[in-house]
Amino acid sequence: MKITRTLREARRALGANKVRTFLTMLGIIVGITALTLIAAVGQGSKAEVTGRLSKVWGANPIMVTASAGSRSAGPHMGMGVGTGSQTLTYEDLAAIEQEVPNVRKASPGLVKSDVLAKSRQQSATTEVWGITPEFREYRSWDAESGEFLSDEDVQSSARVALIGSTVARELFGETDPVGATLRIENVAFKVKGLLASKGTNPEGVDMDDRVMIPITTFAHRLYNVTYLSNIVIQLQDVTRMPETAQAITKLLRERHQIVPPKQDDFGVRTPEGMVKMFAGTSQSLTLFLGIVSAIALLVGGLVIMNIMLVSVGERTREIGLRRAVGARRKDILAQFLAEAVAVSVSGGVIGVVLGVVGIWLLRLLTKTPALISWQAVALAAVFSVLVGLVFGMYPARRAALLPPVEALRTEE
Amino acid sequence: MMIDMQDVTRVYEMGGQQVRAADGISFQVEAGEFVAIIGPSGSGKSTLMNLLACLDTPTGGRYFLDGAEVGRLDDDALSRVRNHKVGLVFQSYNLLPRMTALENVELPLLYGTSAEDGKAARAALEAVGLGERAHHWPSQLSGGQQQRVAIARALITDPAIILADEPTGALDTRSGLEVMDILQRLNREGRTVILVTHEQTIAEHARRVISLRDGRIVVDEAVARPREAREELAKLVQKGVTQ
Numbered sequence: 001m002k003i004t005r006t007l008r009e010a011r012r013a014l015g016a017n018k019v020r021t022f023l024t025m026l027g028i029i030v031g032i033t034a035l036t037l038i039a040a041v042g043q044g045s046k047a048e049v050t051g052r053l054s055k056v057w058g059a060n061p062i063m064v065t066a067s068a069g070s071r072s073a074g075p076h077m078g079m080g081v082g083t084g085s086q087t088l089t090y091e092d093l094a095a096i097e098q099e100v101p102n103v104r105k106a107s108p109g110l111v112k113s114d115v116l117a118k119s120r121q122q123s124a125t126t127e128v129w130g131i132t133p134e135f136r137e138y139r140s141w142d143a144e145s146g147e148f149l150s151d152e153d154v155q156s157s158a159r160v161a162l163i164g165s166t167v168a169r170e171l172f173g174e175t176d177p178v179g180a181t182l183r184i185e186n187v188a189f190k191v192k193g194l195l196a197s198k199g200t201n202p203e204g205v206d207m208d209d210r211v212m213i214p215i216t217t218f219a220h221r222l223y224n225v226t227y228l229s230n231i232v233i234q235l236q237d238v239t240r241m242p243e244t245a246q247a248i249t250k251l252l253r254e255r256h257q258i259v260p261p262k263q264d265d266f267g268v269r270t271p272e273g274m275v276k277m278f279a280g281t282s283q284s285l286t287l288f289l290g291i292v293s294a295i296a297l298l299v300g301g302l303v304i305m306n307i308m309l310v311s312v313g314e315r316t317r318e319i320g321l322r323r324a325v326g327a328r329r330k331d332i333l334a335q336f337l338a339e340a341v342a343v344s345v346s347g348g349v350i351g352v353v354l355g356v357v358g359i360w361l362l363r364l365l366t367k368t369p370a371l372i373s374w375q376a377v378a379l380a381a382v383f384s385v386l387v388g389l390v391f392g393m394y395p396a397r398r399a400a401l402l403p404p405v406e407a408l409r410t411e412e
Numbered sequence: 413m414m415i416d417m418q419d420v421t422r423v424y425e426m427g428g429q430q431v432r433a434a435d436g437i438s439f440q441v442e443a444g445e446f447v448a449i450i451g452p453s454g455s456g457k458s459t460l461m462n463l464l465a466c467l468d469t470p471t472g473g474r475y476f477l478d479g480a481e482v483g484r485l486d487d488d489a490l491s492r493v494r495n496h497k498v499g500l501v502f503q504s505y506n507l508l509p510r511m512t513a514l515e516n517v518e519l520p521l522l523y524g525t526s527a528e529d530g531k532a533a534r535a536a537l538e539a540v541g542l543g544e545r546a547h548h549w550p551s552q553l554s555g556g557q558q559q560r561v562a563i564a565r566a567l568i569t570d571p572a573i574i575l576a577d578e579p580t581g582a583l584d585t586r587s588g589l590e591v592m593d594i595l596q597r598l599n600r601e602g603r604t605v606i607l608v609t610h611e612q613t614i615a616e617h618a619r620r621v622i623s624l625r626d627g628r629i630v631v632d633e634a635v636a637r638p639r640e641a642r643e644e645l646a647k648l649v650q651k652g653v654t655q
Contacts, residue, residue: 005522016510321506324467325565326495326523328488404467408506 010338013311014346024307025347027300028387032351032380033358034293038286039376040359044369061138062245064088064096064231064252065267085265086227087256093231100251102244104234107134110218111229117211118183119171126167128184128211130218130229138234143193146178149214153192157216161189164208165197182211185222189213245270297383300347301391308340308395319399320407333400340392341385348384352377413476414572414604415441415464420473421627422459433459435627436473441606443572446599446638448607448615451624460624461577461608465500466493478572495524499566503578505558507550507565513537514546517564524569536564540594556587563594573604580614586648592617592641617641 014021066088090108097106110130117126135141136148143162153160161182168177177191189211198207219225235244249268252258256265312319319332359370422434433456441447451457462468463475466482469490475482478497485493494500507516517533537543540560542553550558559579566574576595580588596617599605607618615621616639623631 012510317506318508321508322519322523323491324465324494324500324506325520326491326569328491328523331491331523405462408467408502 006334006338007342009335010342013339014342020307021343021346024303024343025300025350027296027303028344028347028384029300029351029354031293031296031300031387032348032384033354034289034296035383036352036355036376036380037358037362037370038289038293039379040355040370040372041289041362042286043371043373043376047371048369061271062233062235062241062248063269064092064233064248065269066227066229067265067267086225087265088228088231089226090228092252092255093228095251095255096231096233096248100244100247102236102240102247104236105134105138106234107132107138107232108215108228109135109230109232110215110223110225112218112223115184115211117167117171119180122171122173124167124170126164126170126209126211128213128218128222130215130222131212132215134232135212138232141198142196144196145176146191146193148193149212154214154216157220158214159187159189159217159221160192160213162193162195162212163191164195164210166206166208167211168194184211184213187221241270297387300344301387304340304343304388305391305395307343308336308392309398311339312336312395312399315399316402316407316410319402320404320410323402323404324408329400332402333396336396336399337389337392340396341388344384344388344392345381348380351384352380355380413440414443414445414478415439415606416474416476417463418474418476420463420470420475422463422468423471432627434463434470437627437629438473439622439629439632441604443604444599444602445620446596446605446607446618447620447622448609448618449622449624450609450612450615452610454626455624456627457608457610457624458577459627461575464573464606465498465575466490491523495520496569497572499563499569499571499574501559501562501566501574501576501579503581505550505555505562505582507558507561509550512547512549513542513553513561516550516561517568519565520569533564533568536567537561539567540564554587555583556590559583559587559591560594563591567598573606574598575606575608577608578610579607580609580611586645588614589641589645589648593645596641613639 066085093106093108097103108130109132111127113127114125115128117124117128131149132154133149133151142148144165146162149160149162152158161184163171163177163182171177171182172180177194180191182189182191195208195210195212201207213222233244233248235241245268249264252266252268253264258264322332322335355376356372359372362370417440418438420434420437421432424431424433435456437456437460449457449460459468463470463482464477466477466485469475469483469485477493480493482490482493507513508519511519514533514537517536521533534543534546537546540563542557542560542564545553545557545561550561553561559582563574563579574595579591579595583591592614595605595607599619605618607615609615616635618635619638620634621631622629
């Protein structure tokens with residue numbers, strides 16, 4: 001039997017008893033609505049977390065930090081110069097870039113905290129970072145006014161600096177800092193740009209209390225160091241971050257000759273820990289909706305099965321007649337399965353629509369992050385077809401296996 | 413040979429007892445015959461009808477329909493035979509209530525392999541005099557009209573035999589005669605017709621009558637002068653006019 005004709009018949013059979021058909025759909029409607037909401041909330045919180053993280057971390061980098069001692073220089077920035085291990089080197093950086101697969105780019109960084117910076121009028125204790133121009137990309141952090149550091153600045157160890165808004169306020173008050181001069185360790189720097197404000201990070205550190213200078217200037221003119229505080233690694237494929245982080249750890253252990261029980265003299269940080277921290281907030285909501293949708297889909301499926309069994313009973317004679325004029329068992333099976341799937345898919349469509357309305361309300365009323373995605377719609381479609389097939393199978397088989405003679409003999 | 417039954421039996425288990433609903437039935441029907449099968453209730457008429465229609469298969473003996481042995485066919489093949497070779501007409505019409513007359517007639521085409529289309533269904537309805545009612549629902553038609561739709565449905569796949577099971581049983585005399593007239597006309601056009609009934613007068617429209625009792629054939633004889641439904645109808649109309 002042709003599929004279009006099968007579907008047309010299913011539509012007609014369902015249309016004949018609209019109230020019953022609607023009631024049959026209810027469970028599916030609730031289940032799919034909840035499912036759509038879950039997917040949207042899940043997507044939304046993931047997007048929000050990624051958004052917040054990229055503000056703090058840039059676009060998904062892994063960071064290798066030098067570590068040792070008890071005091072951390074900057075949050076996640078590795079041990080500051082003069083306080084931590086001095087074993088992380090440019091050679092490590094080159095090895096990571098060349099030997100670890102999936103690494104797109106590795107950039108060096110130096111950090112020193114509790115540094116006194118002075119303008120003509122004021123002084124302030126702040127943190128100094130030695131960076132390269134890629135910083136702007138992997139941190140998505142640009143200068144708000146003035147210019148960012150250039151490759152030339154790094155090559156020539158230029159005495160230029162980018163300053164955060166907190167430092168700018170402390171040193172220069174309300175006047176425009178760009179072009180002004182500040183001194184660090186008695187070296188004069190020209191302020192090349194004012195960094196865009198990032199506020200406080202999730203660990204409570206003021207990210208605008210920073211001065212950034214070319215890494216070469218940091219290493220040669222200011223402190224005379226040959227090691228690194230950190231290496232920021234950008235990936236080709238972010239989804240393979242865990243394997244890559246492991247490969248880097250392994251490589252560095254080999255290079256630094258670390259065997260248990262010796263402790264690592266470096267750390268490999270991925271944003272995943274932070275992702276988990278953020279995601280935890282919406283997990284309880286997701287779990288609740290997940291249980292609701294699972295129960296509703298189960299009940300919805302059972303309702304479909306029940307009603308389909310009633311329908312098979314009522315239409316025994318019709319089944320007998322169809323068999324008598326040449327319908328094979330599989331034709332009858334297809335007919336009743338099509339009806340069950342049509343019910344559950346119609347319920348699914350209504351559920352998706354209600355889910356979208358729900359997402360809109362949720363965003364409006366509770367500011368819960370929620371995103372409508374094609375994945376959510378695809379998930380709903382798959383589930384509604386599945387429920388129809390699974391729970392429609394038993395009634396459809398019963399219909400198909402009725403002996404034609406007995407089916408025809410049934411009183412209407 | 414259209415139909416060849418050789419010592420066919422059909423035994424049912426009922427409450428631990430064996431019921432021999434068909435008990436060694438043998439007969440042949442040539443193409444183009446008009447045979448009535450008659451007998452009181454419990455004589456095995458329905459069982460024989462179900463066997464002839466390939467809705468059921470014999471438990472013993474052999475049944476050849478148009479050369480194929482029915483007992484050896486699987487369910488799919490039986491479905492195909494029912495679709496292609498047998499046109500069934502029931503006492504209670506068995507039209508599907510949610511389909512128009514035309515859609516009811518088309519129903520067997522859904523399950524067939526032939527490329528017949530809506531035109532054939534319309535032609536079949538016109539052949540039974542219901543061309544104008546194609547889009548009526550069964551509930552909008554009289555009993556006689558519904559039975560004519562059912563006959564059109566039986567004809568749509570151009571089957572070798574028409575099997576009619578008490579086709580006049582639910583109808584008044586006039587509608588019944590109209591149905592018999594159509595069956596006789598189909599037979600004159602060369603179609604093999606088998607009619608199952610318990611009424612002697614209806615059976616006499618056939619050219620051969622097989623009588624059943626207790627699952628066996630007791631009489632198998634030609635009808636000397638079959639009744640002509642067309643003439644009976646004409647008389648009935650005359651009577652109605654003169655009254």
